[in-house]
Amino acid sequence: MRKYQDMVFTTSARLVKNDAQAEDISQEVFIKAYEHFEMLSTSPAAGGWLKTVATNLSINHLQRYRNRWRFFSELGGRADSEGEDSPTIEFAAPDTFFEGVDADERRVWVEEALAQLPEHQRVPLVLYHFEDISYDEIASRLGVSLAKVKTDILRARAALAKILSRGGESLEALSH
């Protein structure tokens, strides 16, 4: 458990954006793992299994919450409009964001930037870049259209780049 607990917790926390809920989900993941102990104890894919279960439980958690509010949040159609053209947004290239910043600082910075994204952008972005799930699979898991997933991820990347650029300037200013 000690070997995988950081990975399981991080997977859940990035998706649900709430440490207490991520801890609850992580607990459930390890209890499920205990129930499948015989299969997992000898399997080289135990880490992948735990990550998949953590991802699925986190998505289930978000779906339960989202279903409760879907009607109101989609009534205006502003945040979840589908099939829009790709946005053209100027952004700074993130390769240069973290020059001279250590890994822990970088992690905190990126996690905070991710947390600022709205859920409908953060969740597909995390699933695509951290969990290596395809656009099609994300659309089917989240119950939204492929076009919406692509638009949301595109916008999430641009928004993340913008947030990190802003943070980079302030960090630079602080370091002087």
Place this chain on the structure above:
Amino acid sequence: MSTNDPEKLEASIHRLLRSIPDRRAPASLEARVLGELSRRAALPWWQKSYAYWPSAVRAAFFVGSALAAALIVSGLFVLVRSSGATALAGGVAERFSWLVLARELFAAANDRLRVLIGAIPSLWIYGAVGTVAVCYATLAAIGAATYRTLTFARQNP
């Protein structure tokens, strides 16, 4: 450095996100998991799901359920075939004769209601339905606007 090439941005964001180390899990997680496992292990078998019951109990439950089902089916069969079944049916019908009266009362009330509704001008009915629909839509719009305002405020503090 600034760019608007989505492919370049995708590659950069991917590299950036994949370079981020995992967060440290809370120190309480391990204790919580072990505590929950101990709590579940301490539960007696009858408070767990069927899969966790002892084999002998599962077999006994299966046999007992099959016997109970057979007993009920054969009992019903014997009851229907017996000479007292008609008398029993008559007794039951007599006991529930009030249901017939209730049905007649309901039918009479229904007839009166239909006559009453028929006397109301249709314009009034359309007006009432329209008013209810407008009130419903207004409340839904207020709720949605409030939710979206609060959500937007939370996401963009």
